Amino acid sequence: xxxxxxxxxxxPVGWPKASDFAYEEVELAPLGDGEVRVANEFISVDPYxxxxxxxMKSYIPPFELGKTMLGGAVGRVIESNSPELPVGTLVEHMxxxxxxxxxxxxxxxxxxxxxxxxxSVYLGPLGVPGLTxxxxxxxxxxxxxxxxxxxxxxxGAVGTAAGQLAKLHGASRVIGSAGSAExxxxxxxxxxxxxxxxxxxxxxxxxxxxxxxxGIDVYFDNVGGDHLEAAIYVMNxxxxxxxxxxxxxxxxxxxxxxxRNLWMLTTKGLRLEGFTIVNYWQHADAFAAEVAPxxxxxxxxxxxxxxxxxxxxxxxxxxxxxxQNTGKMLxxxxx
Ligand code: NDP
Numbered sequence: 001x002x003x004x005x006x007x008x009x010x011x012p013v014g015w016p017k018a019s020d021f022a023y024e025e026v027e028l029a030p031l032g033d034g035e036v037r038v039a040n041e042f043i044s045v046d047p048y049x050x051x052x053x054x055x056m057k058s059y060i061p062p063f064e065l066g067k068t069m070l071g072g073a074v075g076r077v078i079e080s081n082s083p084e085l086p087v088g089t090l091v092e093h094m095x096x097x098x099x100x101x102x103x104x105x106x107x108x109x110x111x112x113x114x115x116x117x118x119x120s121v122y123l124g125p126l127g128v129p130g131l132t133x134x135x136x137x138x139x140x141x142x143x144x145x146x147x148x149x150x151x152x153x154x155x156g157a158v159g160t161a162a163g164q165l166a167k168l169h170g171a172s173r174v175i176g177s178a179g180s181a182e183x184x185x186x187x188x189x190x191x192x193x194x195x196x197x198x199x200x201x202x203x204x205x206x207x208x209x210x211x212x213x214x215g216i217d218v219y220f221d222n223v224g225g226d227h228l229e230a231a232i233y234v235m236n237x238x239x240x241x242x243x244x245x246x247x248x249x250x251x252x253x254x255x256x257x258x259x260r261n262l263w264m265l266t267t268k269g270l271r272l273e274g275f276t277i278v279n280y281w282q283h284a285d286a287f288a289a290e291v292a293p294x295x296x297x298x299x300x301x302x303x304x305x306x307x308x309x310x311x312x313x314x315x316x317x318x319x320x321x322x323x324q325n326t327g328k329m330l331x332x333x334x335x
Contacts, residue, residue: 001028001037003100004310005068012053014253015321020053021314026068026098034105036091037079042120043096044072044128045307045316045329050250059276071096072128074111074119075333085110092122099310099333114296124328125295125302126288128277129157133165133220134287135280136242140273141218143240145170148214150231152176152199153222155183157328158244160191160302162220165291167192171218175211177204177227179323186326190301199223205230215239223248229259235270243274251321303327308334 007022031037049071052063063069073096077089082105085091091108095101111122124130136158137143149166153159154176166174176187176196187193197207208216208230217239219231224246231241249256264270294300305325307316313331320329 001100002026003028003098003102005098006310006313007068008053008063008065010065011055012050015251016050016053016317018314023311023314028100028102031079031081031102034082035103036077036082036085036105036108038075038091038093038095038101038108039078039335040073040075040096040099040101040310040333041335042074042118042123043098043310043313043331043333044123045313045320045331046071046128047245047247047250047320049317050321059278068095069097070094072123073101074122075101076119077108090119092127097313117295120304120306120328120330120332121295121302123330124157124304125161125300126292129328130161130291131280131284131287132158132244132277133162134291135275135277135283136220136244137162137165137218138169139280139283140242140275141220141240143169143171143218146172147217148173148175148212148236149218149220150175150177150208150212150216150234151193151220151222152227152231153245153247154178154187154191154193154196155180155303155326156222157302157325158222159220160187160327161300163187163192164300165192166218166220168294173212173214175208175216177208177223183326186303190303199227205233208234218242220244221246225249225256229261232259232261232264232270235264235268237268239268239270241270241272243272247321304330306330306332308332 003026009022012020090111093108149171151162155178176193177199184196195211215236219241225248
């Protein structure tokens, strides 16, 4: 059987170029003992993948040159030498960037079918983005009832979940920023945001101060750069920031200078704490216990931007980096 796969063939400098990648047909070996073959239904396209294209020590190893890239995916077992994962089982795994995946039983996690919901839910509100939002808000920033919360990247996969979770936990005001008028409408109408602004419309600190007349107690940072500096200006004494990501710098050839107002950490007693969810899996059950019933009952909203066809996965990645997604960016693979 043939699997269509995306490989990294050279390490991008700045914005990735099409020539940094190769799209290939790979003939799969016959299944070994304890192995399964899975037809992916959705593959996840994520900002952190840009970091894995660099040869740099990080919390997750770089993609290997000449090898198929990896990433989150959900699919269905189509051939099995594993009694635990019979044909038809829905599974989640890390063998993305390909249409057909194959490997040992332990590399795949069985997922429950949720009536009426596509399997992509495990890559969005019930997957890494939802869990990231929950951990950032409640474990890292220790958000409390009555806090005023600012979330950048509000219309993305993490941001759409974070807005709702903050509201559900009693935030007094949820403020978001995103890159288009349509995204502002979406997050203020469906994702728990009281107010949001388009960061492309002008000075971020001024727009944020206008949207948060009483300041902010919690900042959930998906963007870094100017957004982080603006948040530090507007934070109240004792404010906490969960530094979740810095997408504004992922494609920069030279790292931009950091916030110029770090002295305010001292004068206001602020705490900024970075995190990656790989160190917080122990909270996954508590997160699922709260959010899965809300997702199943339709009380939790999410949005997806779907690009069809494994051959278009690179376009999906560019789209994500260019802000063309609303909510979770996915590649859907037809059976
Ligand atoms: P998103 O769905 O938010 O997609 C990325 C979005 O980033 C784009 O749609 C775009 O929206 C925005 N963006 C791109 N360039 C810029 C820029 N220069 N300035 C401001 N915004 C920009 O992705 P995710 O929800 O998956 O991830 C959000 C953040 O969370 C990322 O930084 C990611 O690395 C991080 N993350 C961290 C994890 C952790 O464990 N710490 C786990 C998962 C994600 P717009 O139109 O608004 O510009």
